[in-house]
Amino acid sequence: MLPPYKDLVQLASTGPRDPPGQTTASFSAPLLTSLSLCEGKIQSCILLNGKWCINCERDGPLERRPTDEHGHRCIFLRTVRKENMSLDGDALSVIENPVAVSHPFHSEHRLVRLLAAVCAVGLLGGLVVGVWFLKLLLRPSSSQSPVGLGDTKETSFCNVTEDISISDPRKFYRISPENSLLEIQLGKLPTWLPVCYERWNSSLGTLVCRQLGYLLTKHKGVNLTDIGPNYTDGFIQITSEHKSSLENMWQFGSCITGKVIALQCFCGTRAKLPRIIGGVEATLGRWPWQVSLYYSNRHTCGGSIITSQWVVTAAHCVHYRLPQVSSWVVYAGIVTRSSAKMAQHTGYAVEKIIYNKNYNHRSHDSDIALMKLRTPLNFSDTIRPICLPQYDYDLPGGTQCWISGWGYTQPDGHSPDTLKEAPVPIISTKKCNSSCMYNGEITPRMLCAGYTEGKVDACQGDSGGPLVCQDENVWRLVGVVSWGTGCAEPNHPGVYTKVAEFLGWIYEMMEVKMHF
Known part of the structure; x- marks a missing residue:
């Protein structure tokens, strides 16, 4: 038999995550009210010998109450509620005239108890789900700093998910692996364009190589006729009023001298050779x-x-x-x-x-x-x-x-x-x-x-x-x-x-x- 509802409520209300002013008991009160209504409706809708009694009078004498087509008197079941809403048969109802109750009534009586039990189980399930959902809402966020571990000496498995997203900032400068030409992607243009030789100097080369992570640089001008017809989308010019920064110093244009920049940045390489603690x-x-x-x-x-x-x-x-x-x-x-x-x-x-x-x-x-x-x-x-x-x-x-x-x-x-x-x-x-x-x-x-x-x-x-x-x-x-x-x-x-x-x-x- 299920434990009394007040005991279940008391048990559920002892959880560690009840917020101030909102206990699990107050959360389950509407569910208990629903249970009471459910039981009342079941007891007021009893089918006697397969037919519903009609024109039943609650307080009239039994001999004056109407009968169904089989001659059975209409029985009114009056609920007697004990302190814990127990579904025990003695406390469920009082029959005013037990002699008038035939065998089908006892089977229907058992049906009432069964339906009430099912209703109770359903409401209990709803209560459990409600408590679980409330705890889920009150669970601390995973981003909060863990507390209480302190300077523990035990070695535990560190089950923290690695960040798998790759940060790949857009590269606006590159050196072509085919011909060593400096290429720039200007704004939102999808193509890489070569840089004109006009106004170029070694300091600019150092700045560009630095952006690529290099510190050593060499540069020279290359004739457009020597690089073939690969670049048909245009060229990048150096503005006449550029400052000591690579920002806002490039513009789309044509190369007056007919030359573009070939740039060599070098570091981080080693000779081709065969292949610390644990090393x-x-x-x-x-x-x-x-x-x-x-x-x-x-x-x-x-x-x-x-x-x-x-x-x-x-x-x-x-x-x-x-x-x-x-x-x-x-x-x-x-x-x-x-x-x-x-x-x-x-x-x-x-x-x-x-x-x-x-x-x-x-x-x-x-x-x-x-x-x-x-x-x-x-x-x-x-x-x-x-x-x-x-x-x-x-x-x-x-x-x-x-x-x-x-x-x-x-x-x-x-x-x-x-x-x-x-x-x-x-x-x-x-x-x-x-x-x-x-x-x-x-x-x-x-x-x-x-x-x-x-x-x-x-x-x-x-x-x-x-x-x-x-x-x-x-x-x-x-x-x-x-x-x-x-x-x-x-x-x-x-x-x-x-x-x-x-x-x-x-x-x-x-x-x-x-x-x-």
């Missing part, structure tokens, strides 16, 4: 932008070459050692740091060290710095610059990238002599900021890469080194090794400075000023 030894020239930063004759951090005189590293590597610029030496074009090998290489002295003014040594925010070398590097197959990312460059979770360095290969502090490399996937900020990873510590100027289960990660000694990703056959410096909880621990991937957030600062510090 393998790298071959010479595989990561030609990787450098070792020595402080007082000891390897301290890694870094990345971006031009012949500038190296990117982490601010925490140099923050407390800034006054001793002369104690720093940069080694490039090496993979082995043994004493014999290092004696064969001449290190590059450091002229200037600049770390970002917003660097916070507690939160590790803005953990990026620049080193200017006293003498330029000589580029070769083993010494080359890495490309910077484009503006608003964002990678979706799961993108495969690479880390390299001479850091510890075990958390207990063993540093290898040979450069190590390892693949690591990008982890979305949403997942990395979840309660089972870094619980909100990741700022917009950071990114995460690694594995949920650990095993592969950057570690001490890798700091300042590169996190690089391949993009259209060139490698880009996406991150700078910054910090993490332990090394290769589950649910604590490596955290990197997001280089794309500091492009303006990098260009400004390198004093690349354009004059037109």
